[in-house]
Amino acid sequence: MGAEQIRRWESGALAHAVTDPFGQGPLPWLRGSEHYVDATGQVVPWYAEPDRDRGARGPRTADDVHRQIKGFAASGAVAPGQAIDFHITVDPPQQFSVDIYRIGHYAGAGAFKIITSPRLAGIVQPAPLAADRTVSCHHWWLSWRLQVPSHWAVGAHVAVLTTADGYRSHIPFTVRDDRPADLLLVLPDITWQAYNLYPEDGRTGASFYHAWDDNGRLLGERDAAVTVSFDRPYAGAGLPLHVGHAYDFIRWAERYGYDIAYADARDLHAGRVxxxxxxxxxxxxxxxxxxxxxxxxxxxxxxxxxxxxxxxxxxxxWQVELGPSPSGVPDRLLSCRKRRGPGKASLWREIDRAxxxxxxxxxxxxxxxxxxxxxxxxxxxxxxxxxxxxxxxxxxxxxxxxxxxxxxxxxxxxxxxxxxxxxxxxxxxxxxxxxxxxxxxxxxxxxxxxxxxxxxxxxxxxxxxxxxxxxxxxxxxxxxxxxxx
The missing domain is CATH 3.40.50.880 (Class I glutamine amidotransferase (GATase) domain)
Structure with a gap:
């Protein structure tokens, strides 16, 4: 089966429905921010996939087959005053913009738009590199550098990418600081990447759970990746499979005023907090x-x-190891042997540390x-x-x-x-x-x-x-x- 013919129920994202019945949901943290009217006069939120046959207007979700717009952040969490680099591909080449949202309660809106980038020139980036199931886009050109102002609030953020012709994708990132707080919220970016099947195109993508065979069929863990890269977008809409769990807690906790600092799992790994x-x-x-x-x-x-x-x-x-990217950037490659090949077990309970x-x-x-x-x-x-x-x-x-x-x-x-x-x-x-x-x-x-x-x-x-x-x-x-x- 060719990439153009992949059916939704054969996708890697839906293959995990049994382990996460909640999924991402309809991105409720951005509900109500923008609306469009479909061909019948009904108001639809911007994040809804429009029915193209009925001529609905509004943004559409980019996919990994056509790569209308996809991107990733070239670092983990950043502190106010630091910069974060975004690497983005746009096909066909055209202008695009980036809206930065911060996740929170915000009177029920779920997120607050902080800034919008200038109109940026989009290019078609090179195809992802793949070696022994490891897929990387570390060779993509820099598309936009965001200098995070020193006054920004720490927290979970999402960059929403929108092309001139109305396709959208997302890049999650974290703004952290080292101030004392009652609670430190640790976002599970390592687990998010373990499940990432990008590109979900029926050919190239691989996670710790799935890969594709030459006929576009989804394979299981025995044929999945041993090493995955952070230098690539997240599959589908660009949000991790389990991201909704974190956003649910954030909205609730900020509504009730808990004093929270933020970090990624890789910050714990590297000793940055x-x-x-x-x-x-x-x-x-x-x-x-x-x-x-x-x-x-x-x-x-x-x-x-x-x-x-x-x-x-x-x-x-599962026990994992992190290593540098091919260009030497620390903690950009994630490895987990699971049950393939010789070597020590990767389940914590199998190494007497249950x-x-x-x-x-x-x-x-x-x-x-x-x-x-x-x-x-x-x-x-x-x-x-x-x-x-x-x-x-x-x-x-x-x-x-x-x-x-x-x-x-x-x-x-x-x-x-x-x-x-x-x-x-x-x-x-x-x-x-x-x-x-x-x-x-x-x-x-x-x-x-x-x-x-x-x-x-x-x-x-x-x-x-x-x-x-x-x-x-x-x-x-x-x-x-x-x-x-």
Missing amino acids: DATRYRGLVFPGHDEYWSVPMRRTVESARDQGTSLVFLSANSLY EQQLLGIQYAGQVPEPHPLVVRNAEHWLWEATGAGEGDELTGLVAGEADRYFPRTALPEHRRRILLAHSPYRDGSGALRHQETSLYRAPSGALVFASGTFAWSPALDRPGHVDSRIQRATANLLDRICKRD
């Missing part, structure tokens, strides 16, 4: 891939009194259909004022993937430990399994919370998934970490 300066580290979304320095940094912070909050499931599962030794629980498996989260130990302060009682079922709150306590696996050192949910569900084979939510206090006094489900962050601020009991439980946790009254 001092994790001990914060009362708590928050891992808001799917955070499956960790390097040795990341884990060492986080464990050290916990042992010095910094609390840890894991709001998703399947965290700290994730439960940090999280208190660990990955148990996929949850094909959403199930209720069943409350346990409802008298605990986490459930205080939530209205949740012992044995109450919170509908749909066990979904995507689930963690649980493994009795034969070592626990971390702790003063006190409690399981706050015990939820039965059926796996893909129909077998009965269970999910658990964990909280323990380390000898240092640090709290370590693990939700054990993909559905926790979406319950904070995702339209159609909000649960006020989860909102209050999360506030109870963060307030105690931040020592609020």
Whole structure:
């Protein structure tokens, strides 16, 4: 099957629907900012894919086959006062512009437009380079350099790329600083890249999960990449598969005024942030891939009194290594052996450092259909004022993937430990399994919370998934970490 004939259900993005039932959503963080009228007179948001047969007006999503507009940032997180370089391809060549948004609550809008670039000249960049399933665009020319003003607020940002003829794509990036704050939000850019199948063209793209054969069929992990590059766009619309989980938490947390600093996972890896300066580290979304320095940094912070909050499931599962790009830029290549070839195992639990030794629980498996989260130990302060009682079922709150306590696996050192949910569900084979939510206090006094489900962050601020009991439980946790009254 040629690239032009790829059907949507054969795409790599949709192949992950079972592990992330929430997906990106309809980009609700930009809802209402701009509208267009379709051929029937109905108002449609700009991010909606128009029905071209009906002549709808408005931006259309770029794709990896035609590469109408695609791009990536040439660095990780940047601090105010630093510059970030964008490498962008435009086909056919034409002018384009870049709108920079910051993710936040913003009275329900979900994001705020900070600046718009001048009209820029777009060119067709060279085809991506591929070697042994590793795809890189490090040879693309610089398209636009953004000098981040010193007065910009730190946070999660998105560059929205728009061509003159109305195609759009996205580039996520982070603005960080090293000021003290109550909480440090760690965006899982390493895991985002592990899932990135760019280019999703039926020929070249590869992630740690998929690649294509010569007939355009999607292959599985055994034939996937061992090394992937940060020097390439994200597939499809240009946003990572699991980005919505982080944005859900950000919107909710900024609405309620939590004092948050921001960083990427690669900042923890490279030691660019001092994790001990914060009362708590928050891992808001799917955070499956960790390097040795990341884990060492986080464990050290916990042992010095910094609390840890894991709001998703399947965290700290695969061990990865980071290396320089061909041009020598640090931390631009990400490697994970998985189950291919000789060498040491890449699962943390297979090298006698199971994730439960940090999280208190660990990955148990996929949850094909959403199930209720069943409350346990409802008298605990986490459930205080939530209205949740012992044995109450919170509908749909066990979904995507689930963690649980493994009795034969070592626990971390702790003063006190409690399981706050015990939820039965059926796996893909129909077998009965269970999910658990964990909280323990380390000898240092640090709290370590693990939700054990993909559905926790979406319950904070995702339209159609909000649960006020989860909102209050999360506030109870963060307030105690931040020592609020």
